[in-house]
Amino acid sequence: MTARQLMLALVAGLLGAFAAAPSSAQDYPTRAVRIIVPFGAGGPADVAARLIGNVLQESFGQPFVIENRTGAGGVIGTVEAAKSPADGYTLLMMSNTQTANESLLTPDKRKYELMRDLAPIAPVNYSDLVIVVNPQVPVKTLADFIALAKSQPGKLNYASSGQGTPYHMAGELFKAMAGIDVVHVPYRNSGEARSGVIGGQVQMMIDAVPAMAPNIAENQVRPLATTGKQRSTVLSNVPTAGEAGVVGYEATIWLGLMAPAGTPKPVIDKLNAAVNAMVKRPDIVKLWTEQGAVPMSMTPQEFEKFLRGDIEKWADVVKKFDKS
DSSP states (O other): OOHHHHHHHHHHHHHHHHHHHHHHHHHOOSSOEEEEEOSOTTSHHHHHHHHHHHHHHHHHSSOEEEEEOOOGGGHHHHHHHHTSOSSSSEEEEEEHHHHHHHHHSOHHHHOSOHHHHEEEEEEEEEEEEEEEEOTTSSOSSHHHHHHHHHHSTTTOEEEESSTTSHHHHHHHHHHHHHTOOOEEEEOSSHHHHHHHHHHTSSSEEEEEHHHHHHHHHTTSSEEEEEOSSSOOSSSTTSOBTTTTTOTTOOOEEEEEEEEETTOOHHHHHHHHHHHHHHHTOHHHHHHHHHHTEEEOOOOHHHHHHHHHHHHHHHHHHHHHHHHO
């Protein structure tokens, strides 16, 4: 074979490879896709993942199977996703737990680097949080709780669904900004943490509005404040933390999808388009609005920028409560 023939063969091979890539992406998926949820059943990530899985199954005609891999503040499930084949058949349902863990946990405990080992697909939604107490706690307002905590430093507890979760980070930020000393009690998942505050094993919890609103309606917990800039549409009679005296305090939980790093871009783009179409559906928007969740829509590139910014944000928060 002459040099010219060899060059033509190489060019033909490259063109064939490029031509094949879109075709394989158009066929995707040809079998079941699993969505790993590194958090417990019944929490915001699990509920959203099951809704997304149903919608994607309708869109693509293949099963999207939810797999809860809990433990270590989301680390176990995230590592499982990061080490899976980069073929589009394993996805990760994640939250700001993962961006917080980049600063909260050392690499040996984390065992992955978010932006190195996983590829952004799309955000899903975000929700404000609500600060609640067990009804037996003798407080009616957030100011009352802060005063009680200051009178009993280290004696009151607050629950979270685990180290590094948005609820833990929101609690530590609240402690730092309110100048109080309450003890963090991490549970294995948000359902157990919710049961802890309802049962009175802990005095306080910060939880997602969609998850805690039913318990508030049943008077199982007393709401003191929500954590957004404006009042929650679901809990409009509950003041924001800023209105209640902790000016500047703001915390949310957001959810998104990632895939193992190296997942083909056409597959990422196809999933991104499907998720963005889902979050704009009127029935989905109505459902989430009624629950207090707000849809999010971004390209993979925009989501990557968002993730890097959130990592920096939580790094600053970790420094703040470490100093406190």
